[in-house]
Amino acid sequence: MGNVNDPLPIIRPTLPDLEAVFAAVRDSYDSGTVTVGKVVDRFEREICRFCGVDHAVAVSSCTSGLMLSLAALDAPKGAEVIVPSFTFAATAQAVLWNDLTPVYVDCLPGTMTVDPNEVEKALSTRTAAIMPVTIYGLPPDCDRLSEISREQGIPLVSDSAQGLGSTYQGAAAGGFGRCEVFSLSPTKVITAIEGGVVTTNDSGLAAKLRSMRDYGKGPDGEEMLFNGLSARMSEFHAAVGLLSLRNAEALIEARLNLIRRYRERAAELHGCTVQDFPEDRTSSGNYFTLHIGQTAAKDRDAVFHALKTRNIQSKRYFYPPVHAQTAFRTRPHRVVGDLPRTWSISAQALALPLYSHMTAAQQDRVCRALESLLK
Numbered sequence: 001m002g003n004v005n006d007p008l009p010i011i012r013p014t015l016p017d018l019e020a021v022f023a024a025v026r027d028s029y030d031s032g033t034v035t036v037g038k039v040v041d042r043f044e045r046e047i048c049r050f051c052g053v054d055h056a057v058a059v060s061s062c063t064s065g066l067m068l069s070l071a072a073l074d075a076p077k078g079a080e081v082i083v084p085s086f087t088f089a090a091t092a093q094a095v096l097w098n099d100l101t102p103v104y105v106d107c108l109p110g111t112m113t114v115d116p117n118e119v120e121k122a123l124s125t126r127t128a129a130i131m132p133v134t135i136y137g138l139p140p141d142c143d144r145l146s147e148i149s150r151e152q153g154i155p156l157v158s159d160s161a162q163g164l165g166s167t168y169q170g171a172a173a174g175g176f177g178r179c180e181v182f183s184l185s186p187t188k189v190i191t192a193i194e195g196g197v198v199t200t201n202d203s204g205l206a207a208k209l210r211s212m213r214d215y216g217k218g219p220d221g222e223e224m225l226f227n228g229l230s231a232r233m234s235e236f237h238a239a240v241g242l243l244s245l246r247n248a249e250a251l252i253e254a255r256l257n258l259i260r261r262y263r264e265r266a267a268e269l270h271g272c273t274v275q276d277f278p279e280d281r282t283s284s285g286n287y288f289t290l291h292i293g294q295t296a297a298k299d300r301d302a303v304f305h306a307l308k309t310r311n312i313q314s315k316r317y318f319y320p321p322v323h324a325q326t327a328f329r330t331r332p333h334r335v336v337g338d339l340p341r342t343w344s345i346s347a348q349a350l351a352l353p354l355y356s357h358m359t360a361a362q363q364d365r366v367c368r369a370l371e372s373l374l375k
């Protein structure tokens with residue numbers, strides 16, 4: 001990637017050394033216990049320490065973790081789950097696979113996380129859960145959402161896919177609500193190549209999820225207690241996750257430094273804004289998005305296409321709003337209001353190349369391209 005015109009991808013996983021992965025997984029491999037064995041166990045314990053929680057349940061993906069976390073609520077068919085429309089599709093998919101009804105609400109203008117006032121408006125007698133989402137790595141307004149959850153007696157099941165390593169009021173993400181579900185896919189800061197992990201302080205929920213990720217097996221392994229899934233984590237994936245997790249501080253710091261530089265350069269671009277970073281929380285640095293407003297020299301889509309011709313990959317993200325996508329608008333749902341902020345942010349957001357080992361020269365190339373288009 002040394003050449004000025006080489007393809008510049010939007011994201012690249014920063015992977016641990018392969019020999020170290022082999023060394024970490026060798027015992028399991030030789031023993032034949034190659035899934036949910038010693039390494040998964042160690043990974044879960046280190047996640048507990050990292051997130052400051054009592055339980056971590058490793059699963060095959062964040063999506064399967066969300067599906068199981070919602071299934072564990074045993075809500076009746078058609079019960080409602082409040083979700084932001086400004087999110088990735090998997091948030092809604094986890095709801096729909098459970099035969100529950102997503103209720104889409106608007107986001108806040110600055111952090112772009114779910115608006116707690118809109119969540120309150122969306123509550124009904126059928127609400128089974130609220131599913132806040134970590135946006136680009138930034139946690140939502142956890143205090144207000146916890147308050148609503150407590151007052152209404154409705155659980156928070158958090159889609160924290162992008163948020164492993166983020167903090168809220170000085171505490172690591174992981175202990176918010178009934179459970180948080182993180183993704184470990186290759187686009188995440190900390191990756192297991194594929195995978196996810198559910199964190200919770202509820203021992204009953206953790207035990208249920210352990211069973212449910214393995215078809216819902218009971219103690220004898222024969223009779224199924226729950227309608228589960230095949231959603232285990234392999235020892236190999238856990239080894240990659242474990243080594244990635246041990247490097248978390250450096251991975252996050254590198255991204256936050258890159259984001260700081262992007263934000264400084266973005267301040268020079270007329271009509272462009274960036275996500276608010278309130279002082280009470282920190283981002284995991286999963287994505288950096290530039291928000292190209294109506295007074296900018298070019299619109300978002302024009303910039304997206306122009307970057308592509310320069311071999312720089314970017315992504316309209318999240319776009320289109322989930323509730324308006326083909327897969328979801330034809331399924332049972334409710335929309336609370338017109339979601340004006342979701343529509344406008346979704347029309348302006350452009351995620352730019354960002355990964356922990358991205359060089360200053362690569363970042364400079366992106367910034368110079370943007371400056372030539374937007375200054």
Ligand SMILES: Cc1ncc(COP(=O)(O)O)c(C=O)c1O
Nearest residue numbers: 061062063088090161183184185
């Ligand atoms: C907000 C959000 N939720 C859920 C997911 C799904 O994660 P996974 O690919 O691990 O299932 C993603 C993945 O990018 C995401 O960004």
